[in-house]
Amino acid sequence: MTVFCLGPIVYMVLTAMSRRADFLGPGVGFVFTAAHFLEVLRTESLHFPEYFRNSLVVSGISAALSVSMAAPAAYAVTRLAIPGRVAVLFAVLAVSMFPQVSMVSYLFKLMSAMGWINTYATLVLPYTAWTLPLSLWILTSYFSRVPRDIDRAAFIDGCGPLEALRKVIVPVAAPGILSTALLAFIFAFNELLFALMLTTDHRARTIPAGIALFEGLHGEIPWGSVMAAATLTVVPVVALTLAFQRRVVQGLTRGAVKE
Amino acid sequence: MDEDRSFRNMFRGYSFISPLIAFILAFVFVPVVGTCIDSLYRDVTFLPRAFIGLGNYLSLASDPGFRQSLRFTVLFVLASVPLELVLGLAFALLLHRPSPWRGALRACVLIPWAVPAAVAGKVFELICNFQYGAANYFVQLLGLADGPVNWLGSAGGAFFALVAGDVWKTAPFVAILFLAGLSAIPEDLYRQAAVDRAGPLQRFARITLPLLRPVIVVSLLFRTIDALRVFDLVFVLTGGGPGGSTTSLSLYGYDAFTSGDFGYGSAVSVVLFLIAFALSVAYVRIGRFGRELS
Numbered sequence: 001m002t003v004f005c006l007g008p009i010v011y012m013v014l015t016a017m018s019r020r021a022d023f024l025g026p027g028v029g030f031v032f033t034a035a036h037f038l039e040v041l042r043t044e045s046l047h048f049p050e051y052f053r054n055s056l057v058v059s060g061i062s063a064a065l066s067v068s069m070a071a072p073a074a075y076a077v078t079r080l081a082i083p084g085r086v087a088v089l090f091a092v093l094a095v096s097m098f099p100q101v102s103m104v105s106y107l108f109k110l111m112s113a114m115g116w117i118n119t120y121a122t123l124v125l126p127y128t129a130w131t132l133p134l135s136l137w138i139l140t141s142y143f144s145r146v147p148r149d150i151d152r153a154a155f156i157d158g159c160g161p162l163e164a165l166r167k168v169i170v171p172v173a174a175p176g177i178l179s180t181a182l183l184a185f186i187f188a189f190n191e192l193l194f195a196l197m198l199t200t201d202h203r204a205r206t207i208p209a210g211i212a213l214f215e216g217l218h219g220e221i222p223w224g225s226v227m228a229a230a231t232l233t234v235v236p237v238v239a240l241t242l243a244f245q246r247r248v249v250q251g252l253t254r255g256a257v258k259e
Numbered sequence: 260m261d262e263d264r265s266f267r268n269m270f271r272g273y274s275f276i277s278p279l280i281a282f283i284l285a286f287v288f289v290p291v292v293g294t295c296i297d298s299l300y301r302d303v304t305f306l307p308r309a310f311i312g313l314g315n316y317l318s319l320a321s322d323p324g325f326r327q328s329l330r331f332t333v334l335f336v337l338a339s340v341p342l343e344l345v346l347g348l349a350f351a352l353l354l355h356r357p358s359p360w361r362g363a364l365r366a367c368v369l370i371p372w373a374v375p376a377a378v379a380g381k382v383f384e385l386i387c388n389f390q391y392g393a394a395n396y397f398v399q400l401l402g403l404a405d406g407p408v409n410w411l412g413s414a415g416g417a418f419f420a421l422v423a424g425d426v427w428k429t430a431p432f433v434a435i436l437f438l439a440g441l442s443a444i445p446e447d448l449y450r451q452a453a454v455d456r457a458g459p460l461q462r463f464a465r466i467t468l469p470l471l472r473p474v475i476v477v478s479l480l481f482r483t484i485d486a487l488r489v490f491d492l493v494f495v496l497t498g499g500g501p502g503g504s505t506t507s508l509s510l511y512g513y514d515a516f517t518s519g520d521f522g523y524g525s526a527v528s529v530v531l532f533l534i535a536f537a538l539s540v541a542y543v544r545i546g547r548f549g550r551e552l553s
Contacts (some may be wrong), residue, residue: 001351007372007433011393012382022391073279080272088276097539099488101396101509102528103290105516110290112359123291129286132279153345161271166411190375192491193513214494223385241373242366249365249371252432253439 005247009234016231021223036228047202048229051210056236058120058206059188062127066184067177070135075165077136077152078143089140096133100193108197118203126194131184138183141254142176143169149182179251182244207233291490291532297525304519315526325527327503328511332531335507338488339425343482346426347433354434355441365438368431373481376428380495383424387411387496394420414504417497421505424492429485433478440474441467484538488531 015021019031040048077085103126111122146169170177195209195233211233214226241248260414298316301309340466354365371379386393395407410416444467468475488510493499499506499514506514508531515524520553 001353002364002367004427006426008379008382009370011386012378015385021385021388024393024396025391027427069279069282072275073413075271076275080275082272082276085272088280092279092283094536094539095283097484097535098287098291099486099509099528099531099535101490101512101524102294102532103287104513105521105525106290106293107286108516109293109521125282126286129282132283136279160273190377192377192494193377193509195492197513197516205395208491211375211381212377212491214381218314223388227385227551230381233378234374237373237375238370240273241369245362245366245369247368249435249439252435 004154011226012227012234013231015223016227021227022074033224036224037232038087039225040228040232046210046214046225046229047205048210048232050202050209051205052232054120054202054204055148055189055206055208055233059125059185060125061120061124062131062182062188063185065124066131066135067139067181070139070180071138071170071177072141072162072165073137075161077140079208080161089136092133092136100130100191104193104197107194111198117203118178118199118205120204122204123194123206124200126198127188127191131187134187135180135184138180138251138254139173139176142173142180145171156239175247175250176254178244179247182240182248183251186240186248189237224235294525294528294532297521298529298543300522302520302522302525304521306327311522315523316530318523319526319530324506325511328506328508328527329530331418331505332487332489334507335421335425335489336483338418339422339429339487340482342422342426343430344479346430347478348437348471348475350430350434351437351441354438365435368434371428372429372432372435374428376491377495379424379428380492383420383427383492384411384496387420412499412501414501417501417505419497421489421492422480424496425486425489428492429482434484436474437471438480440471444470480538480541484535487535487538501516 014023014030017034019033019035020028022028023030040046076082077089082088102237104235107126108117111117114121116122121236150168150172151164154168156259159167189206190208191206192208192212195206195214199209207229211229214221214229266290291524299310299312299314301314325377350368354361354368358364387395389395389407389409389412392410394410398404398408399406408416448466448470449462452466457465488509490513493505493507493510494513497505499510508527512524512527512531515521515527
């Protein structure tokens with residue numbers, strides 16, 4: 001299991017650090033070099049640092065927006081009287097099953113008409129909307145576990161619903177909010193189709209699109225550099241996932257598994 | 260007065276949920292409706308837009324490229340999803356056993372899930388490299404074939420590479436879901452079974468599988484819908500080749516868009532959307548999510 005999961009990752013890192021990509025071949029052998037990493041970071045025409053920055057900014061803003069809109073909604077769904085709230089939840093869930101390709105052409109036209117292609121808005125807006133169903137479902141699951149007595153106490157102290165949410169529910173459900181934000185961040189960070197279609201250059205293009213189109217710059221695929229870029233890409237998501245392992249697992253399983 | 264309060268409460272409820280609804284409407288729902296409308300038009304760059312009714316769909320019916328991509332997509336789902344579920348279950352059972360390494364092992368399993376599919380695609384493209392990729396290195400080391408296998412140059416090899424990449428990336432996700440399901444099974448049941456002298460196979464068939472059923476159903480449908488709309492891995496790993504043999508429906512639609520035919524691409528997307536939507540209705544029905552809320 002460990003070999004299955006980590007084998008390709010180890011191979012990726014080794015290729016990135018090897019002087020030749022064919023280091024497995026007869027009589028070649030592994031010789032360490034940092035040249036590929038330096039090339040990826042320093043070659044201006046590759047725009048890798050820009051892609052990296054774009055990815056962090058776009059995913060960060062999308063995750064923050066997604067959670068800050070899903071939190072009041074989840075609060076309303078679990079606490080306030082909303083006729084048809086189950087229908088709302090199911091409708092939102094059904095929306096999350098829509099294939100991205102069925103919205104990308106319209107988004108392309110919309111963003112072109114607004115003149116937003118190659119700005120952060122072109123990705124932030126769809127990513128926020130696209131991660132909202134996930135955020136709503138996870139937060140609903142977390143909020144429904146916060147005891148009602150806590151907000152009743154807040155109401156008695158004279159808090160309105162917005163205040164109760166901000167001062168009572170959010171602090172109590174902070175771990176849930178963190179896992180939701182992490183998942184939304186990772187989903188946005190890894191997205192490819194919107195990034196390919198809605199950006200054309202380094203001003204807003206994110207890393208997955210950059211990596212997918214890497215070969216276009218040279219004739220033969222420069223495997224060492226591609227793998228170096230891939231390794232650098234994986235670092236933030238894997239670091240986040242491992243650092244908040246429990247949160248990520250909890251977020252993923254809430255909703256799918258009834259405990 | 261009570262009525263007044265409940266009315267105010269309802270109003271508040273909607274005002275809390277409306278930003279989310281507005282966002283989803285504007286950037287998911289309206290685009291999908293727009294795509295449905297576009298699919299009824301001849302909408303090609305540099306040509307005047309014209310309403311042609313079901314013209315695009317009629318062209319789809321007689322388009323061998325579309326049929327090929329539909330066939331590939333269905334085969335891809337049928338090949339990868341069962342493998343992912345079986346492997347995911349095996350991993351979950353391994354992870355569930357008490358072991359001092361449990362935390363570290365679970366961390367390993369999370370890594371493929373966190374890696375962007377675009378990166379996974381590039382790594383598997385290198386693994387499948389004809390001359391010096393790891394796949395051919397091991398094939399020859401173990402003497403599995405006479406010579407190097409032309410993975411990405413043959414239709415069968417490319418299909419296999421895509422399934423392998425998808426299984427690598429998503430079997431761990433399934434394992435995480437199953438692991439949570441396993442942890443929810445009360446230990447007492449197994450103790451009782453041990454008292455009744457049930458063997459490990461019997462315990463698995465009589466306790467583990469039936470109690471895991473809801474999680475299995477949810478994972479099955481979730482994975483099916485996800486595999487159906489596969490794009491990232493195909494775009495990066497095979498680009499739909501060789502000869503269009505591994506073009507998924509998502510990629511076929513995308514290719515139509517990038518070549519400027521928005522009407523035709525929209526029709527492809529609508530077909531995919533309808534299949535996914537039918538399955539998602541099934542997902543909601545069978546998943547029985549409502550219970551947790553009440």
